[in-house]
Amino acid sequence: MDNPDMKTLGNSHVLGIFLCAFYLPLVVAFEKVTIPAELKSAVARVAVNATSCSVTCGPGFKVEEMCEITPAGERRNCTVRRSDCLTSWACGLIHFTVPVGKPFQFSCLNSDAVGLANRTYSYTWRLAQGLITTNDALFKPFQNPDSVIRFSPTRESDAGTYRCDVQMLKTFRVIKRAYFGVRVIQNDLVDLDFQKSLTWEQKLAANEEEENTEDSTHEEVQEQQHFWQGELFYECLIGVGSGVAGGVLVSMALYFLQKILGRRAAEK
Numbered sequence: 001m002d003n004p005d006m007k008t009l010g011n012s013h014v015l016g017i018f019l020c021a022f023y024l025p026l027v028v029a030f031e032k033v034t035i036p037a038e039l040k041s042a043v044a045r046v047a048v049n050a051t052s053c054s055v056t057c058g059p060g061f062k063v064e065e066m067c068e069i070t071p072a073g074e075r076r077n078c079t080v081r082r083s084d085c086l087t088s089w090a091c092g093l094i095h096f097t098v099p100v101g102k103p104f105q106f107s108c109l110n111s112d113a114v115g116l117a118n119r120t121y122s123y124t125w126r127l128a129q130g131l132i133t134t135n136d137a138l139f140k141p142f143q144n145p146d147s148v149i150r151f152s153p154t155r156e157s158d159a160g161t162y163r164c165d166v167q168m169l170k171t172f173r174v175i176k177r178a179y180f181g182v183r184v185i186q187n188d189l190v191d192l193d194f195q196k197s198l199t200w201e202q203k204l205a206a207n208e209e210e211e212n213t214e215d216s217t218h219e220e221v222q223e224q225q226h227f228w229q230g231e232l233f234y235e236c237l238i239g240v241g242s243g244v245a246g247g248v249l250v251s252m253a254l255y256f257l258q259k260i261l262g263r264r265a266a267e268k
Contacts, residue, residue, distance in 0.1 A: 041071065042071070043068045043069065043070055043071075044068070044069050045066055045067070045068050045069070046066070046067065046069055047064045047065065047066055048065050048066070048067045048069075048075060048078070049064070049065040050062055050063065050064040050065070051063045051064075053085040053086070053087045054085075054110075055087065055110050056087055056088065057087060057088045057089065057090060057091040057092075057176065057178075058086070058088075058089065058091055058109070058110065058166065058175065058176030058178070059084060059085075059086055059109070059121075059166065059175055059176060060084075060085050060086070060087070060110065061082050061083065061084055061085060062082070062083060062085045063080060063081070063082055063083075064080070064081055064082075064083055065078055065079075065080055066078065066079050066080075066081055067079075086175055089174055089175050089176055089177060090177055091176060091177060091178040091179070092178075092179070093132075093134055093161070093179040093180075093181055094106075094178070094179065094180050094181065095132070095181045095183070096180065096181065096182050096183065097183045097185060098151070098154045098158075098182060098183070098184050098185070099154070099184075099185060099186070099187050100153075100154060100155065100156060100184055100185070100186055100187060101153045101154065101187065102153060102154050103150070103151060103152040103153055103154070104150075104151045104152075104154050104182075105148055105149060105150040105151065106148070106149060106162075106180050106182075107147055107148045108123055108125075108147045108148070108164035108166060108176070108178060109121075109147045109166065109176075120168055120169055120170070121147070121166050121167065121168065121169065121175075122166075122167045122168075122169055123144070123145065123146065123147050123164060123165070123166060123167075124164070124165040124167065125141075125142040125143070125144045125149070125162060125163065125164055125165075126139035126140060126141055126142055126162070126163045126165075127139060127140055127141075127142035127160055127161070127162055127163070128140075128160050128161045128163075129157070129159070129160040130159055130160050131160055131161055132160075132161055132181040132183070133161050134161070134179050136163070139161075139163050142162065147164075147166075149162060149180075154184055155184070156184050158182060158184055159182055159183060159184040160181075160182060161179055161180065161181045161182070162179070162180045162182065163177065163178070163179050163180075164176070164177070164178050164180070165177050
């Protein structure tokens with residue numbers, strides 16, 4: 001059997017622990033906190049206004065307004081500065097169509113971040129040759145230490161999807177991943193002329209179709225004109241008939257009114 005004295009002793013220990021747990025925060029809360037005079041007069045410099053990031057993905061910049069805030073909440077000595085920003089590291093797929101033999105280039109960084117590129121970034125390129133895809137399992141290493149890939153001139157073998165990873169030099173953190181899909185076509189497919197590619201029979205059929213379309217349109221216009229002209233004629237006819245009928249009714253009413261007045265005058 002359990003000893004009642006041991007139970008009482010255990011309950012006393014538990015109650016004492018709870019009292020200490022509640023007493024300590026009260027003691028700390030009611031202690032007087034003294035703020036140093038230097039802290040009361042301290043001035044903080046914070047950003048009070050800022051623009052959105054210049055790009056939707058990858059490294060960009062934003063413009064901030066920095067001001068000193070006094071303990072009274074006043075702003076003073078405000079300046080404008082440009083600072084780096086990063087909204088999202090994952091960018092989508094960009095398509096390019098390039099003619100064979102033409103020089104072409106594309107950059108992993110936007111023009112806004114090009115000025116910052118040489119100081120803190122490194123670039124890793126991979127290629128899925130002959131494919132337009134974002135499946136990372138299909139990419140193989142592509143040697144290019146720069147942020148720009150240049151084709152001079154462009155060859156058919158240059159077609160494919162190029163993936164670029166932008167990393168911070170200090171931390172190796174990936175801050176941008178972009179895909180560039182490059183399609184390479186022959187020069188005779190660049191300026192397509194539909195009329196030149198048609199045979200004589202196709203041109204004749206196309207001309208006949210255009211003439212039939214013009215004739216049908218002309219006939220529709222004429223039918224509409226005849227319809228509206230007929231409608232106008234009937235409207236005029238109905239208007240004249242209504243006017244004549246109204247005049248006859250008014251004349252008959254005046255005639256009968258005059259006869260009634262003449263009879264009453266004769267009776268008197």
